[in-house]
Amino acid sequence: MSSRNHFVSWSKQNEQASLDVSAVGDFSFQLRSGEWVDDGLSCSYNCAFGYSERRITTRIAEVLKDFPCASPKWNLPFREKQTERLLDFIALGEGRIFYTVSGAEAVENVLKIARLRRDAVKVLSRSASYHGASLGALSVGGDWRTEAVQTFEDWTVRIPEPSEDSQGVELRKIVERVGAKNIAAICMEAVTGSNGVFQAPDSWWQAVNQLCSETGIYLILDEVTSGFYRCGHNFAFSSLPVKPDMVCFSKAISGGYSPFGAVYVSEEIAKTFTEEVLPCGGTNYGSTIGIAAMAGVLDLFEDQSSLDLIAENTRIFEKLSKDLGNNSLVDQTRVVGMLAAFDLNQTAPSWQEFIKSGLHIGRSENRLILAPPLTIDPDILQRIFEKVNLVLEEIA
Numbered sequence: 328m329s330s331r332n333h334f335v336s337w338s339k340q341n342e343q344a345s346l347d348v349s350a351v352g353d354f355s356f357q358l359r360s361g362e363w364v365d366d367g368l369s370c371s372y373n374c375a376f377g378y379s380e381r382r383i384t385t386r387i388a389e390v391l392k393d394f395p396c397a398s399p400k401w402n403l404p405f406r407e408k409q410t411e412r413l414l415d416f417i418a419l420g421e422g423r424i425f426y427t428v429s430g431a432e433a434v435e436n437v438l439k440i441a442r443l444r445r446d447a448v449k450v451l452s453r454s455a456s457y458h459g460a461s462l463g464a465l466s467v468g469g470d471w472r473t474e475a476v477q478t479f480e481d482w483t484v485r486i487p488e489p490s491e492d493s494q495g496v497e498l499r500k501i502v503e504r505v506g507a508k509n510i511a512a513i514c515m516e517a518v519t520g521s522n523g524v525f526q527a528p529d530s531w532w533q534a535v536n537q538l539c540s541e542t543g544i545y546l547i548l549d550e551v552t553s554g555f556y557r558c559g560h561n562f563a564f565s566s567l568p569v570k571p572d573m574v575c576f577s578k579a580i581s582g583g584y585s586p587f588g589a590v591y592v593s594e595e596i597a598k599t600f601t602e603e604v605l606p607c608g609g610t611n612y613g614s615t616i617g618i619a620a621m622a623g624v625l626d627l628f629e630d631q632s633s634l635d636l637i638a639e640n641t642r643i644f645e646k647l648s649k650d651l652g653n654n655s656l657v658d659q660t661r662v663v664g665m666l667a668a669f670d671l672n673q674t675a676p677s678w679q680e681f682i683k684s685g686l687h688i689g690r691s692e693n694r695l696i697l698a699p700p701l702t703i704d705p706d707i708l709q710r711i712f713e714k715v716n717l718v719l720e721e722i723a
């Protein structure tokens with residue numbers, strides 16, 4: 328752990344918040360001191376296929392030869408073809424993709440589109456959520472990262488936790504009070520990620536569907552963390568009784584091999600920009616390297632043996648998470664696919680304690696989060712849980 332000439336994100340700069348990393352293996356990284364650390368969080372949920380996924384690196388190597396850089400305005404058959412594959416994989420029917428370079432920008436752009444199309448500024452969102460570090464994305468997020476900055480709170484209307492409003496009764500009252508015509512969208516993580524792996528009940532999603540179809544309010548889903556098989560299906564929404572108008576993607580879309588993000592926009596919304604300017608864009612949007620990384624991820628999902636491995640790992644992960652939930656220090660366990668939160672009945676061991684034990688995981692106050700690479704070697708997956716148990720034994 329060291330001091331550096333560049334900032335460490337989301338940290339006091341005098342904290343031991345960065346790591347001296349000298350090498351990466353397949354699913355682990357090596358510290359300069361020589362020890363190896365198993366990655367139980369897929370870096371930041373993005374390196375979902377480890378650090379040496381050939382299908383991704385091969386695609387990137389190819390594009391570096393042919394098209395290392397390209398304007399977002401160039402029509403490239405390569406970009407066109409990979410977008411077609413992405414649309415098939417999303418399977419939401421007709422629609423269009425808008426590419427970005429991050430999850431936050433995916434969210435920023437859908438918020439813009441929703442506000443423009445609805446001619447309304449308010450967005451409904453839940454408090455236990457995170458949608459990115461730019462101001463608009465922060466304004467719809469609600470965790471500690473929102474507090475430090477001035478956000479557009481008067482554009483945001485907080486809704487109760489879906490588990491406490493399972494029929495959406497309070498949600499409907501809020502819409503009536505604020506006025507549907509003033510509301511552009513409901514913006515939600517399909518399954519909350521870093522804020523604790525909370526799922527909304529089906530009855531709540533059905534109430535949201537009903538409300539959106541009655542009022543025209545858009546449903547925006549953020550699948551930045553939950554997407555690309557993290558939650559047991561291609562996307563978390565695939566197993567939910569819900570049809571989003573717009574969906575945000577990032578992280579695993581490129582496996583962490585390139586900064587990249589994307590937005591799905593339903594055809595109904597997309598076609599309104601045929602005669603009108605789409606006021607969204609960025610210099611590096613739709614970068615060919617990002618598209619190539621995404622192509623590698625889609626190649627992986629077309630390979631049945633990779634899907635079988637992910638399914639097997641998901642089964643092992645669910646079982647080991649349930650076993651860990653029996654530890655006397657664990658109060659509550661929530662597991663969805665290969666994403667799990669463990670609420671402890673006391674303060675969780677520090678992040679550094681886990682690193683010392685050779686494990687990288689998510690940790691906040693009394694909560695631990697695990698989201699290992701989907702294609703991890705099952706033996707390493709097993710070892711990750713053994714390490715969590717060992718660290719917990721030390722504080723029991």
Ligand SMILES: Cc1ncc(COP(=O)(O)O)c(C=O)c1O
Pocket residue numbers: 429430431432434457458459460516520521549550551552553577578
């Ligand atoms: C659910 C969710 N949405 C959006 C983002 C923002 O993504 P990025 O950090 O790529 O801007 C994150 C990042 O952690 C996230 O977890």
